[in-house]
Amino acid sequence: MKPKIIRTxxxxxxxxxxxxxxxxxxxxxxxxxxxxxxxxxxxASLLRRSAADNGLTVLSIFVNPLQFGPNEDLDxxxxxxEHDIRIAxxxxxxxxxxxxxxxxxxxxxxxxxxxxxxxxxxxxxxxPGHFNGVATVVTKLFNIVQPNRAYFGLKDAxxxxxxxxxxxxxxxxVEIVPCPTIRENDGLALSSRNVFLGQEERRQALVLSRTLxxxxxxxxxxxxxxxxxxxxxxxxxxxxxxDIDYADVLNYPDLSLLPSQLPLQQxxxxxxxxxAVRFGKTRLIDNRLxxxxxxxxx
Amino acid sequence: MKPKIIRTxxxxxxxxxxxxxxxxxxxxxxxxxxxxxxxxxxxASLLRRSAADNGLTVLSIFVNPLQFGPNEDLDxxxxxxEHDIRIAxxxxxxxxxxxxxxxxxxxxxxxxxxxxxxxxxxxxxxxPGHFNGVATVVTKLFNIVQPNRAYFGLKDAxxxxxxxxxxxxxxxxVEIVPCPTIRENDGLALSSRNVFLGQEERRQALVLSRTLxxxxxxxxxxxxxxxxxxxxxxxxxxxxxxDIDYADVLNYPDLSLLPSQLPLQQxxxxxxxxxAVRFGKTRLIDNRLxxxxxxxxx
Numbered sequence: 001m002k003p004k005i006i007r008t009x010x011x012x013x014x015x016x017x018x019x020x021x022x023x024x025x026x027x028x029x030x031x032x033x034x035x036x037x038x039x040x041x042x043x044a045s046l047l048r049r050s051a052a053d054n055g056l057t058v059l060s061i062f063v064n065p066l067q068f069g070p071n072e073d074l075d076x077x078x079x080x081x082e083h084d085i086r087i088a089x090x091x092x093x094x095x096x097x098x099x100x101x102x103x104x105x106x107x108x109x110x111x112x113x114x115x116x117x118x119x120x121x122x123x124x125x126x127x128p129g130h131f132n133g134v135a136t137v138v139t140k141l142f143n144i145v146q147p148n149r150a151y152f153g154l155k156d157a158x159x160x161x162x163x164x165x166x167x168x169x170x171x172x173x174v175e176i177v178p179c180p181t182i183r184e185n186d187g188l189a190l191s192s193r194n195v196f197l198g199q200e201e202r203r204q205a206l207v208l209s210r211t212l213x214x215x216x217x218x219x220x221x222x223x224x225x226x227x228x229x230x231x232x233x234x235x236x237x238x239x240x241x242x243d244i245d246y247a248d249v250l251n252y253p254d255l256s257l258l259p260s261q262l263p264l265q266q267x268x269x270x271x272x273x274x275x276a277v278r279f280g281k282t283r284l285i286d287n288r289l290x291x292x293x294x295x296x297x298x
Numbered sequence: 299m300k301p302k303i304i305r306t307x308x309x310x311x312x313x314x315x316x317x318x319x320x321x322x323x324x325x326x327x328x329x330x331x332x333x334x335x336x337x338x339x340x341x342a343s344l345l346r347r348s349a350a351d352n353g354l355t356v357l358s359i360f361v362n363p364l365q366f367g368p369n370e371d372l373d374x375x376x377x378x379x380e381h382d383i384r385i386a387x388x389x390x391x392x393x394x395x396x397x398x399x400x401x402x403x404x405x406x407x408x409x410x411x412x413x414x415x416x417x418x419x420x421x422x423x424x425x426p427g428h429f430n431g432v433a434t435v436v437t438k439l440f441n442i443v444q445p446n447r448a449y450f451g452l453k454d455a456x457x458x459x460x461x462x463x464x465x466x467x468x469x470x471x472v473e474i475v476p477c478p479t480i481r482e483n484d485g486l487a488l489s490s491r492n493v494f495l496g497q498e499e500r501r502q503a504l505v506l507s508r509t510l511x512x513x514x515x516x517x518x519x520x521x522x523x524x525x526x527x528x529x530x531x532x533x534x535x536x537x538x539x540x541d542i543d544y545a546d547v548l549n550y551p552d553l554s555l556l557p558s559q560l561p562l563q564q565x566x567x568x569x570x571x572x573x574a575v576r577f578g579k580t581r582l583i584d585n586r587l588x589x590x591x592x593x594x595x596x
Contacts, residue, residue, distance in 0.1 A: 110415045111467035116408040143469040169409035171441040
């Protein structure tokens with residue numbers, strides 16, 4: 001069935017209430033996938049997962065001005081509503097919420113949700129204010145949709161860490177479901193921003209996934225965090241167009257620093273190796289999570 | 299029926315869910331009265347109103363450390379659980395949620411809800427951080443209780459303004475119901491802190507309500523905001539124990555300044571005359587709202 005396109009908060013609430021009142025008790029849960037649109041297979045995988053888990057799947061498409069810095073790519077962020085509706089439809093979406101900025105922020109927003117500490121590093125430090133914008137809009141969307149579960153891709157691992165912590169701290173009654181990063185066949189993590197890459201940039205960007213695939217060997221070789229970071233940076237700099245924003249290894253999900261003398265193979269909890277690298281004007285992120293059991297990673 | 303005493307979030311959610319699932323559709327709404335305990339007739343009036351409006355009334359008693367400054371009266375804030383349960387019971391309360399601090403803040407709280415502008419003046423400026431603490435704990439409590447309506451006393455008029463704005467900005471699905479200030483027969487606004495007043499302080503504290511009762515005459519006489527503030531200050535200073543923290547007249551509910559040349563009787567919207575005055579170690583607040591129709595005030 002074709003998903004219903006909804007542009008106002010009032011109509012969305014009405015549709016969801018109507019569903020809840022009529023669904024009965026079998027699988028009457030609501031799954032939610034908040035996005036900025038320009039959907040790719042990564043988003044589709046979240047929607048399919050939600051459709052499998054829940055009776056109703058809601059997708060939101062909203063390029064949130066609050067999470068973009070003054071010199072970032074808000075204006076040129078790619079948009080294609082028709083394409084998005086087609087992808088969402090094939091992935092089992094029931095409702096697509098596409099609000100205008102005026103609908104989400106009818107007046108100057110004086111209320112913000114701020115998350116400290118966990119936003120000190122990685123994208124939190126290179127994009128000041130970004131995660132407060134994310135936390136605020138996600139809180140708004142959660143209050144509008146009131147989903148039972150919300151689905152996020154692990155490519156944005158820090159975003160998941162921030163939202164999970166916010167949900168816990170504020171007692172928000174939503175289950176956060178982290179889902180695996182989806183990649184092209186050659187390893188490039190899917191991102192709406194990949195469309196901006198020139199042919200040579202696209203080729204060199206493979207250094208991210210290639211580097212991440214080597215970290216387990218390097219760690220097995222006994223490297224500490226500073227050694228691993230240096231090794232990663234050296235590897236990435238082999239590609240002349242790569243301009244490193246950050247490359248770091250941290251505890252996950254609290255994103256705290258590791259003792260600099262500790263061989264990483266002796267770390268007791270989960271680790272994240274996180275990269276943000278510019279190719280021309282396009283900033284790409286990628287990461288790998290290592291969990292401390294045989295399985296090794298998500 | 300005696301209200302049920304609940305000390306954990308999980309049990310409270312369970313009780314409320316159980317109610318919602320079994321209430322059917324007639325008056326199945328949940329009313330919520332968040333307090334810091336030491337209940338008086340003001341709180342009781344909120345509870346009775348909630349019990350009249352809703353099928354289930356939930357009271358929370360939680361002295362929230364986050365909204366107290368380092369030199370404020372957190373430790374000596376009055377508590378009397380037995381007395382509170384008796385008052386709540388007589389006022390038609392169904393569930394009383396009395397969490398420990400550890401239950402509400404099991405780990406360091408890194409997430410805060412902040413509200414700007416509207417918190418710049420009055421208690422916002424004399425108690426820095428206070429309203430962020432209020433906004434954060436109210437957000438948590440709303441997420442735990444998920445009430446249809448929440449009841450607040452207009453004695454804390456700025457608190458209502460802040461919470462109403464937060465609810466609108468964050469799309470929180472709760473109706474905020476402002477309720478009139480309850481006073482002693484001699485005019486003193488009820489407050490849990492009144493218990494700290496010595497006999498002479500208690501007598502002199504009547505200057506607050508007495509002064510507020512005169513403002514309509516002064517405004518009718520053509521006063522501007524600075525003139526009214528000066529007149530109020532003069533009146534209050536006649537009581538030797540009165541130490542003014544602030545006395546102000548502002549637009550309500552946005553708490554913006556009025557043009558200093560404007561006779562207040564020509565103001566187009568609602569006004570608040572707000573006072574905070576210390577008597578010895580006890581800080582009291584009181585206010586009067588003027589709405590621009592014949593009725594004159596709430």
